[in-house]
Amino acid sequence: MDFIVYASGENTLLLIPDCFLPPDEAQVAYGPLSVCDRIDDGVGGAELWRKFAADIDEHAFAAVSVAEMELLLGHDHPFLEQFRKSAPRLRTIFGTSPLAPEARSPAGTV
Numbered sequence: 001m002d003f004i005v006y007a008s009g010e011n012t013l014l015l016i017p018d019c020f021l022p023p024d025e026a027q028v029a030y031g032p033l034s035v036c037d038r039i040d041d042g043v044g045g046a047e048l049w050r051k052f053a054a055d056i057d058e059h060a061f062a063a064v065s066v067a068e069m070e071l072l073l074g075h076d077h078p079f080l081e082q083f084r085k086s087a088p089r090l091r092t093i094f095g096t097s098p099l100a101p102e103a104r105s106p107a108g109t110v
Helices: 024-030 046-059 066-073 078-094
Strands: 002-008 013-017 033-040 062-064
Touching (some): 002 024, 013 024, 013 046, 024 033, 033 078, 046 062, 046 066, 062 066, 066 078
Antiparallel strands (some): 002 033, 013 062
């Protein structure tokens, strides 16, 4: 299954199935959303996807930290490289940076 990755003003990424529009609940909880990329559930670890699948089943989206996305895709994934480059633009749009230190989990935690 393919997912659209959205950035929010809450230093969080959202995974939403590509056949869905962002639900109102996501926009209320996380503010304005900006499309970042498309990924499929074949990347990364099965344990993370089980967690995301449960969230998607319940809410039609999964909130994902930058640290979880790095675990899922790898630190050097092209999406994350592009995301880092766009962080200043997102800070201007949302008033904060998705890559600010408080947005990242300490090493080894998620």
